[in-house]
Amino acid sequence: xxxxxxxxxxxxxxxxxxxxxxxxxxxxxxxxxxxxxxxxxxxxxxxxxxxxxxxxxxxxxxxxxxxxxxxxxxxxxxxxxxxxxxxxxxxxxxxxxxxxxxxxxxxxxxxxxxxxxxxxxxxxxxxxxxxxxxxxxxxxxxxxxxxxxxxxxxxxxxxxxxxxxxxxxxxxxxxxxxxxxxxxxxxxxxxx
Amino acid sequence: xxxxxxxxxxxxxxxxxxxxxxxxxxxxxxxxxxxxxxxxxxxxxxxxxxxxxxxxxxxxxxxxxxxxxxxxxxxxxxxxxxxxxxxxxxxxxxxxxxxxxxxxxxxxxxxxxxxxxxxxxxxxxxxxxxxxxxxxxxxxxxxxxxxxxxxxxxxxxxxxxxxxxxxxxxxxxxxxxxxxxxxxxxxxxxxxxxxxxxxxxxxxxxxxxxxxxxxxxxxxxxxxxxxxxxxxxxxxxxxxxxxxxxxxxxxxxxxxxxxxxxxxxxxxxxxxxxxxxxxxxxxxxxxxxxxxxxxxxxxxxxxxxxxxxxxxxxxxxxxxxxxxxxxxxxxxxxxxxxxxxxxxxxxxxxxxxxxxxxxxxxxxxxxxxxxxxxxxxxxxxxxxxxxxxxxxxxxxxxxxxxxxxxxxxxxxxxxxxxxxxxxxxxxxxxxxxxxxxxxxxxxxxxxxxxxxxxxxxxx
Numbered sequence: 287x288x289x290x291x292x293x294x295x296x297x298x299x300x301x302x303x304x305x306x307x308x309x310x311x312x313x314x315x316x317x318x319x320x321x322x323x324x325x326x327x328x329x330x331x332x333x334x335x336x337x338x339x340x341x342x343x344x345x346x347x348x349x350x351x352x353x354x355x356x357x358x359x360x361x362x363x364x365x366x367x368x369x370x371x372x373x374x375x376x377x378x379x380x381x382x383x384x385x386x387x388x389x390x391x392x393x394x395x396x397x398x399x400x401x402x403x404x405x406x407x408x409x410x411x412x413x414x415x416x417x418x419x420x421x422x423x424x425x426x427x428x429x430x431x432x433x434x435x436x437x438x439x440x441x442x443x444x445x446x447x448x449x450x451x452x453x454x455x456x457x458x459x460x461x462x463x464x465x466x467x468x469x470x471x472x473x474x475x476x477x478x
Numbered sequence: 479x480x481x482x483x484x485x486x487x488x489x490x491x492x493x494x495x496x497x498x499x500x501x502x503x504x505x506x507x508x509x510x511x512x513x514x515x516x517x518x519x520x521x522x523x524x525x526x527x528x529x530x531x532x533x534x535x536x537x538x539x540x541x542x543x544x545x546x547x548x549x550x551x552x553x554x555x556x557x558x559x560x561x562x563x564x565x566x567x568x569x570x571x572x573x574x575x576x577x578x579x580x581x582x583x584x585x586x587x588x589x590x591x592x593x594x595x596x597x598x599x600x601x602x603x604x605x606x607x608x609x610x611x612x613x614x615x616x617x618x619x620x621x622x623x624x625x626x627x628x629x630x631x632x633x634x635x636x637x638x639x640x641x642x643x644x645x646x647x648x649x650x651x652x653x654x655x656x657x658x659x660x661x662x663x664x665x666x667x668x669x670x671x672x673x674x675x676x677x678x679x680x681x682x683x684x685x686x687x688x689x690x691x692x693x694x695x696x697x698x699x700x701x702x703x704x705x706x707x708x709x710x711x712x713x714x715x716x717x718x719x720x721x722x723x724x725x726x727x728x729x730x731x732x733x734x735x736x737x738x739x740x741x742x743x744x745x746x747x748x749x750x751x752x753x754x755x756x757x758x759x760x761x762x763x764x765x766x767x768x769x770x771x772x773x774x775x776x777x778x779x780x781x782x783x784x785x786x787x788x789x790x791x792x793x794x795x796x797x798x799x800x801x802x803x804x805x806x807x808x809x810x811x812x813x814x815x816x817x818x819x820x821x822x823x824x825x826x827x828x829x830x831x832x833x834x835x836x837x838x839x840x841x842x843x844x845x846x847x848x849x850x851x852x853x854x855x856x857x858x859x860x861x862x863x864x865x866x867x868x869x870x871x872x873x874x875x876x877x878x879x880x881x882x883x884x885x886x887x888x889x890x891x892x893x894x895x896x897x898x899x900x901x902x903x904x905x906x907x908x909x910x911x912x913x914x915x916x917x918x919x920x921x922x923x924x925x926x927x928x929x930x931x932x933x934x935x936x937x
Contacts, residue, residue, distance in 0.1 A: 386489050414482050425482050436543055455489045458545045464736040465491075466484045471807050472739035476747055 287340040290319070290367040292333070293347065298357040299330035310350040311336055335371060381430040382411065382459040385443070389452040391422040398450055399424060406439070407432040427459065488733065492547060495704040496768070497734060499741045500761050501551040501695040502538050503591075503676035505683030505754065506530050508557040516570035519563065520577035524584070527554065530690050531585035533749060541744045547737055549745075550763075551903075554582060555681035555693075556592035560608040568611045575615035575622055582621040591681035593624040596671070599633040599927070609642050613649035616661045623679035629669035629872040631879045635928040637869065643667045644865025644922065647886055651857065655890035658898050662887040663820075663852065667868050669875030669882045674755050675811040680848070680883055691754035693811060694742030696802070697734045699760040700768040702794075705730045706776050723777060724797040731758065731801030739806050757811030758802035759847060760794075762822040764905030770794075770815050771824025782825055783834035791815060792845035812881055814847030819907050820887075820900065821852050826907035830895075836867070836910055844874050849883035854898045854909045857890040864888065866918030869928075877931055 295307060304323065311318060316336040323332040338347075344364040354360055387399055396415060403410055403426070412427035433439050440456060447454040460475045491497050511522035535552045542549045556562070556578065563574050575593055582590035593615060595608050612624050628643060629635035647667075651659030666680040673684015676693035683691070709726045710718065739756045746753040762769045770791075771782045777790045795814045803809050817839060819825050828834035836853065843849045849871050855864075868884045875882030889898045892909045899906030 384485055386485060416482065423482070423486070425485055440543070440546075455493055456546055457489065457492065460740060461492070461545060461547070461737060462485055462488055464740040465488050465733040466481075472736060472743050473753075473807055475740055476743040 288337045289340050289342070290335060290337050290370045291316075291344065291347065292335050292365045292367060292371070294331070294333045294363045295351070296329065296331050296361040297354075297359075299325045299328050300357065303330055303354070303356075304332075306354045307332065307334075307351070310347075310354065314342055314346060314350050315339060316342070378411065378427075378459060379429045379431055381433070383428055383430050383456055384459055384462060385426040385428055385454065385456050387424045387426075387447070387452045387454045389422060389450065391417055391420050395422055395450075395452070396424060398446075398452075399426065402442075402446055403428060491701060491705070491730070491733060492737075495701045497697050497701050497737060498548045498550050499542070499694060499738050500697055500759075501553055501676050501678075502549050502742055502745055503553040503555050503681055503693050503695070504531055504534050504751065505555045505674070505681075505687055505691045505693060506557075507683055507685075507687065507689045508562045508592075509685070511562060512564065516563070516566055516573055520574055523556075523562065523574065524577050524581045527556070527578075527581035528584055530751070531581075531587070535586040537745055537748050541741055541748065545741060545744070547741055549741060551589075551678075552587050553676070553678060553681065554585060554587050554590045555676070555683045556590065557683050557685060558592060558594035558596060560595035560605055561685060563608070564604050566604060566607060568607045571608050571611035572615050572618065575611070575619050579619035579622045588621060589623055589678045590621055591623040591625065591678050592683060593622050594626060594682045596627045597636050597639045598627055598630045598669075599636060601636070601639060609639070609646060612646050612665065613653050613661065616650055616664050617653040623664045623666075623681070625666040625668055625671065625680045625682060625883075627668045627671035628868075629876050629928075630930075631670060631876050632930060632934045634930040635669065635869065635872050635876055637922070637927055638925045640667075640865050640869050640872065641862070641922050641925060643868050644861035644863075647864050647868075648861045648888060651888040651890055658892075658900065659854075659857065659887050659889045660900055660904075663885065663900060663904055666851075666883045666885045667872070669872040670880060671883075672811055672881060674757075676757050677759060677761055677812060677816075679885065680812075687754070688752050690751045692742055692746040692749070692751050693754040693757060694738050695757045695759060695761060695811070696731075696738035698768045699762050699770045699773055699815070700765075701734055702727055702730055702760065702798075703767065703769070703772045703776060706773065710776070720777075720793065724793055727794060727797035728801035731798045732805040735802040735805035753808075755808045755810030756802065756806040758798055758806075758809055758813040759811065760798060760815040762816060762818065762825075763903055764821055764823050764826075766823060769822045769824040770817055771822050771828060775824065781831070781833035782828035783838045787838065788841050788845055791817070791842045795846040812847040816848055816851060817842055817846065818852035818885070818905075819910065820854060820898075820905040821903065823905070826905065829910055830908045836912060840870060840874070843871065843882055844878060847881055849875070849881075849885075851883060851885050852887070852904070852907075853885065854887045854889050854892075854907055855912050856893045856909055857888045858893075859888055859912050859915055860919075862919040862922040863912065863915050863917070865922045867912070869922070873928070876928070879933070
């Protein structure tokens with residue numbers, strides 16, 4: 287019997303941190319299923335899903351990770367999944383769109399966009415924001431499956447952009463696949 | 479997740495550089511519409527176009543809204559009418575023109591192409607009746623475009639047909655004199671006319687094509703102009719060579735082509751129609767910032783038509799092809815930069831300043847598609863001179879194994895330098911000077927054929 291654990295790790299970034307975490311998982315005879323990491327402002331964050339033997343407890347994992355050196359304290363959160371997550375089915379929905387919003391930096395911009403999507407039951411699949419000088423850029427990958435009218439959503443976004451002084455653009459995810467994935471011909475993008 | 483810099487550069491291309499899909503054109507074969515009478519044939523033609531094109535415009539609009547990329551023009555091309563109406567009289571072809579025009583109106587498209595014939599080697603009695611019907615057919619319709627292929631690299635040039643083209647162009651202008659000779663703007667003469675070109679006025683649905691096919695023409699030159707300006711600004715002119723310029727054009731064309739093909743394939747999937755080709759042409763519009771002339775100016779000539787212009791067009795045309803061919807699964811049509819004088823505000827301005835002449839335009843057409851396009855000339859230029867200008871342009875295409883075309887518009891009552899305006903996509907320009915008028919009649923009077931060139935004998 288195997289169990290699935292979702293583990294998130296945060297630490298000041300340094301060379302070798304991925305090697306240390308993956309070795310700790312291996313020493314517990316864990317099998318990595320999926321992993322995502324990013325570094326933001328020199329701070330490292332990783333979320334991973336791994337399968338362990340049933341006897342391995344979250345405390346064992348914390349103990350296994352405890353020797354990993356970090357300038358700051360290594361923050362670990364572990365969640366044991368009662369119903370295993372379906373790793374294979376992570377294809378994007380057909381109605382995946384990308385919304386970019388840019389404007390003069392001020393507090394609350396992500397919150398404005400987040401509420402806009404929430405009110406319409408739109409799930410954010412991925413979010414990336416950057417601040418360059420005074421320009422704040424947000425890139426949301428969203429699932430528009432619940433949206434009944436694209437033209438209404440476009441006009442609502444136009445109105446939001448006008449009101450909040452944001453330059454908001456909504457494009458289908460396929461456009462970006464077509465323009466940047468050389469190995470995917472357009473016939474492949476359309477047929478997916 | 480895609481990289482944010484890639485997302486932002488694509489968003490910029492779509493929003494700030496005005497990326498669009500220039501045209502989606504539905505090609506429909508009409509050969510099975512021929513019936514025992516002209517009346518029944520016309521009814522069948524209208525019925526078949528309605529059957530396939532009913533949802534065409536709405537589907538294009540829906541896909542454009544979904545993807546956030548406008549489709550500028552929705553058009554229809556059909557099998558050359560001279561084949562569809564085999565055995566028709568002149569009057570019956572005029573009747574067929576009326577049916578095609580109303581079918582276009584019914585389908586909600588602004589232009590339908592294919593009132594056409596292919597006579598590069600010889601003319602049948604039907605072809606002769608068809609050609610004689612063209613001036614009346616175009617004067618009496620508003621959405622119909624006509625084209626005639628009079629030459630090919632394989633068969634040579636039909637000079638009897640060329641002589642008739644001279645008089646046809648003159649008659650078209652006379653019969654639409656109240657509109658500044660606009661009838662001639664809907665008529666193109668071709669050498670090596672492709673059967674899958676989605677651009678008007680020369681679109682036809684070739685007899686080699688499947689029953690119904692969708693072809694796409696990619697965005698205009700504005701996207702390339704803005705992208706070049708941005709690169710030159712960010713990298714500094716002193717740090718760039720022409721190779722870099724060509725590379726930038728290739729890169730942007732790749733992305734533009736991908737967008738065009740994506741939209742076209744989505745429309746064809748939703749309509750259940752086969753996808754044909756992406757035509758990689760840069761088609762300017764009279765809108766400011768959507769000009770091929772502007773690209774020439776950015777790359778380095780202070781006057782369009784100045785020495786260097788032909789070389790720049792060659793670089794541009796080649797880079798567009800290289801970027802687009804890699805991007806698309808199937809490329810076809812004309813695929814090259816257009817230099818239509820009236821439809822390109824910067825070219826029209828160069829004519830006004832006396833910088834661009836017909837002779838220089840002809841030289842530029844040696845290295846790009848499609849030919850002497852939308853060239854307004856004085857209304858009193860004789861038919862033989864018009865025929866001879868067409869013959870020169872056809873010879874360029876025949877010898878260079880490429881498509882060339884002539885769309886000359888004699889503007890009744892106007893002389894060189896007078897302004898003619900057709901409005902909308904057809905634009906405006908000063909009438910261009912034609913030198914050496916009335917000096918080519920002896921050549922045109924020969925008739926017969928210019929034989930196929932030596933390099934056509936490859937069997």
